[in-house]
Every structure is written in structure tokens, then in C-alpha cells.
Amino acid sequence: MLELIDITKVYKGHKRAVDGLTLRLGPGLVGLLGPNGAGKSSLLRIAATVTRPTGGQVRFAGGDAVAKPGPLRRALGYLPQDFGVYPHLTGHEFLSYLAAVRGLAGRSARARVGELLELVNLTHAAKRPLGGYSGGMLRRVGIAQALLADPRIIVVDEPTAGLDPEERVRFRNLLSDLSADRSVLLSTHIVSDVESVATRIVVVTGGRIRFDGEPVELQRGVAGHVWELTVPPAELTALQRRLPVTRLVRTAEQVRVRVLAAHRPAPDATPVPPDLEDAYLAVVHRTRVTT
């Protein structure tokens, strides 16, 4: 459906945000994970036709989406990380405006705006000016606008920022439904956002793909390399210098630590089954060590 082929993005000052990255999207949800500055947002802006790549191709339905972005834009729903709204318009008016910009027919637009407001739980606030919305409510308006034209390609950048736990669950359910027959590319650095819904995980650091596969495959890669042990607080810094620590819990006198290590790091360390966060941190750590 959407192909990003050998994409490079170099900003002023020779800052290489994306470095020869290739990604092909079919139906399903791809969770794009990476630390801050990994190039995720740049890649998403390129996929959404907002930014031109310095090199490489973006192909959609066989056409060049860089030279002619129109066809991709008509099939795209994009939620940027940061966006603004017209504060004097109500939620309903704003979505109606964007539906008109998208070229939706009147009856279809009216119905979908109402349904999407219901979907993101904003019906009660639909007639209030957006200037009075909280950050989480605005984020939900952003989600609704991304779905206005029933897009085949959905690109969302940090979509759950500002959402409360209940809304996060609702959003995950929504993404799960959407990804049944659409391509969804979701960028985040919160692993739990993609853990339950992603059919494929792509880990990016330094503008390059470091892992591309199923979540279980990512976890399998660190099986037997995750350990838990208890150390005195005074030894914690030394341990953190030696090994990547994925979690720690302080008690009154000790610190319970979860670490990544190829071999048993201490005699009292016990092996534990890895979760997706361990696996992701292992990939990021390995990249840092080797580059």
C-alpha cells in the first residue's frame, strides 16, 4: 500500500534525521518505537507528505507520493504530535470545516462528524469553543479529524499524549479495529501503547531501523538475558554503569533491579521472562554500544 524506500532526511546543519530507511506498510498496525531524536517524527511527516525526503521514494498505489501527494493525502489520516486548532470554533464546527476541506459530501460529512465526536467521547462538548478544551480533549479532536475521510492509511504521532487511562484503552480498541483492514503507523516511545495492538514492531534509532518484526520475535531476542536482583543503594550506580537497568524499585534498605545481561550478573540474580519494554531497551542499548 504505502512504501517508504531508502528514505533519507537531512536537515540544515547536516543533521541526518532519517538515514536510508525502508519501510513497507500493508494492513495491520505497525508500532514505531524509538528514543527521542531517533527520527520517528521526521519519518512520519515524510509518510504523511508534510515533509519532503532528502533522498529516497515514497510510493502509494504505484505512484510517486513526493511529486504528486494528492492521491495519498486523499487516503490519509494524519495526527501530528503537536497541532493547533481555531479556538473560537466549536468542536463540531472545526470538524465540519475539515470535512469540507477534505471534500466530503454534505450528508456524509454531517453524519461522520457526529459519529466521530461520539467515538472520541466529545458529543457533550461538541458545541463549546475549542479554546475551552483541555489538552486531552484537543488530542481527541485530533484523532477524530484523522478519521474524517475513513482513511486507508493512518499515521499517528504520539497519539496518547495527554489522554487519561480510560481514553487510552478506548483509543487502543479503536486502533485495533482500524488496523483490521487499514495500514496504521503509530509512533511512540511508550511501549505499552503498542504492546497489545501492534502486529509489527519497528525500532528506530539514529534514523535507521534496528528491528523490524513481530512483537514476540522482539521479545524472543532477549530471552534468557533479563535478570532481577537486589542490591544495596550504594552499589546501584556501579551496576548502572556496568549493565542496562530496565526497571528499579527502592525499598527501605535495598533496591530491586531488573537488568539486561548475557550472563548471570550476580550470584543471587534470577532470570525472568522478558517483556516488550525489556526487548526494546535491549535493542536501543545494543545500538548505542555498537555505534
Next chain:
Amino acid sequence: MKAGVTAWWGLAVADFRERVRRPAYLVMLISAVGLGWLAVPPTDARWVVLDAGGHRGLYTSAYVGLVTALTSALWLTFVGFYLVRDAVARDVRTGVGQLLAAGPLRTPVYLAGKFTSNLLVLGSMAGVLAVTALVLQLLRGESRTVDPVGLLAPFVFLALPMLAVTAAAALLFETTPVLRSGFGNMLWCFVWMAGAVGGQSASAPLGGIGVGQLAGTMPATADTFGLGLMYVDRPLRTFEWSGLPLDAGFVAGRAALTLLAVAVALLPALWFHRFDVATRSTARSLPEPHTVYQGLPPTAAVAGSATGRLLAAEVLILVRGAPWWWWAGAALLAVAGLAAPPGPVLAVVWIWPVLLWSRLGTRQETAAILAAYPAPRRRLVAEWAAGVLLAAATGALPAVRMLAGADLPGLAAWTAGALFIPALALALGTLTGAPRTFQALYTVLWYMVINDVAALDFMGALPSGGPPPAAVAGAAVALFGLAFGVTRLRHARR
């Protein structure tokens, strides 16, 4: 005390750095070089900025310093106001203000830092003008003797106080509720015009611009002394200017003006909101009902004609948020217009929506979302059309009266004007990304029209008639084309 000084200077330097690292700053400096070139024209040029009773000074260091300093005192006070009038608004926009407000920084120190930063920006432009003056002195070749004190004295005693006044006024306007809006931008046009004319008088408070002191040093009387860009039939005769008379009274007046500017800059400490959002918006919390996710929307997204709805939405975006008094004023003008001839009425009703038109082309809020939407050209046309509809609606009554009176030339001028105003707003908004340029330029243009400058009468308000409506409509199309081209170029370079 020491902490306050450190905070003041740190804030001023950081703010100054933030501004000078933007491409717009380079444009400002290049403009300053252009101003210098205007102030020290070639010896056979037919324009001057200072006419001393048909004379101009030989291009010595002192004289080129004087004319360039006066040029900056005259023009940087106008343009500079709009250039620096974003110091506090930027902190609101970026959220930096809230970080500062949560710290120990005191409000007067914050204002002093912003004032200093404004002054540094304007001062750096004046500095470029001073260097330009020196280069032009050597280039024109009437005097090769370089006198740094003579060159810089007019900058210190004439330009600097005026720039301080400008820097303080920009801060005062930014921090005062009514003046913070576009109304403040328009008001400054009139304040500046009054200051530029009245400030040349020898009896102006605190010496005004400072030129009242100069007449005695030149072969001119107060009546024959002219300051401003002027056309001359033939090159002026020359004389050797002796330099700026630095008597105690003059220096004290200049110092008092500068101190007054500092006081004006610090005055808003009495009412400045210090980034307290609660004073600027109503409570945000809305009760959230508990609902359950019930699946994707059942209605299909069907493509169809949306032009009418798009235009209606653009009109809504343009006028929504206008305060009640704006609508009351528009209604009052419409009623008052029944009693006066259509031309003058049109001039009045087409200044009223200037703040609404100035939003055209500047709406950055939704850029992140709309960048991935199709049909950017259709949106731009709809935006312009919304501005035209606003012009048509506010000018409807004069148009109806012209129609009733079979005033076809008047109607043609009306149509051209209705196309021209939003096209100008859209082009300037697209180019600069801010409403200030249109607010200032349109106000000046309008002021010149109501002062009988027929050549600029783009709306046909004057009995003597203005340029042909076809030319005005052509200019409107060209301006729209400019906005269109800039948008396309930005899209291509995205």
C-alpha cells in the same frame, strides 16, 4: 540587586539572540542598508530626506551621520515598532513565559530585559546604518576625512532616544490589554504620524525628534526645513555643516526622553499578567460522561461538492471571535452610512474590518494538520473569497446606493476594492506569517486615501476618482498570485 542585574542582562541577551538567529533579522539589516542609501543619495539624485531651505550638507562624517540618524529616528520608529512588537507574545506562545513566571524573576526585571532586547534589536539596525553612512561618505567622495565622533553623535543623541521610545512603546502596547490587539498596531500608525510631524517642532516636549535644534546650524528657517523622503526638481545646493550642537539643554532633553522611555517600559509592571493563564481564559473543565467504545463510525465517507461549506467555514473562521462591540460598530456604521454620500461611507466601513482581514494568510494554528490535507489551492481561494465576502458585506450599503444611483464607475471601483483589500491582506499575511504588516500598511494606505491622495484611492472613495478599477483589480489578482506562488514554493520546499 546583583541577581536582578544578572537576570535582566541574561534575559535581554537571550531574547536578542533568539531574534537575531531568525532569517527575518538579516532582512531587517539589509533594509537598514537600504535606508542608509536613501538617506545619502548620489549627488545628482532627485530625492532627499533632509531639505535645509534648498540646501543639503556636504557629505562629511557629521552630515552623513546626521541624515542617517534622522532617517532611523523617523522610519525605525514606525517599522521598528512592528518588528520588535513580539517579545512578550513570543513568550506566551512558546510557553517560556510560564517557565519564567514560576521562577524568582521579578516583573520589572522581566520588562527591563525585554525593553533592553527591543533596544538592542533597533540599535543594531541603527549600528548598520552608521556603518552604511561611513561607507557612503567614502563612496560619494565629497569628503574623505573620517570623523567618528561627528558621525556617531547624531546616532547617540537623535536616534537612540527615539529608538528607546519605540522599544518602550512596543512593550507598553504588548502588555496593555486593549493595545495588545491589532487595534494597537493601527493606533501606532496615528501615534507615529503625529509624533513624526509634531516632533519636528522646536517647541515639541523634550525636544521631540531633536531637529528643532538644527535649524539654526543650517541655511534654513523652521518653515523651509523639511524632513522626510522628498522629491526635488534639481539637486540641492550644498553647504558645510558644522556638526551637532551639543549644549547642556539639548543633551539634558535627550537624556530626559530616554529616561522617560525607560519609565514607560517599566510602567506595565503595575498591571502585567505575568503569564497567569487564569486571567485570560475561563475554566477548562467540562463534565465527561462515561461512554463505552462501540466500534467504528457506520457512515461511509462519501466525496462530493464541498465548495459552499468550505467558503462558509472560511467566513466563520474569519469573523468568529470578533467582540460584540465590533458587530455593534459595524451596524452603527451601516445605519450612519444612509445619510452620507457612498464614497466617504465606503472609506469608513472598509477600515472597520481591518483586524479581521489581517487574519488572512496568517493562520498557523492548523498548519500541522492541514499540511497533510488535499487541495491546498482550493483552501487558499476559499480564504481569499471569504475576505471578499466580508468586504462585500460591510460595503453592501454603499454598493446598493451606487446601484440605485446608476453609478457604474463607482460600482466598478467598489468591486475592485473588494477584491484588492483581502488580496493585499492574504499576500502580506502569507509573506510575513503575521497580521501586523497588513494592519500597519493598510492603515497608512487608508489614511492617505482619506487625505485626498487620489492615486492611491483603490476603492473609489474620493470624488476626484482613483486609479482605473481594472488596474486595482489587476493588482488584486497579482497579489493573490503572489500569495499563491509563495504557498506553492513553500509546499515544493517542504
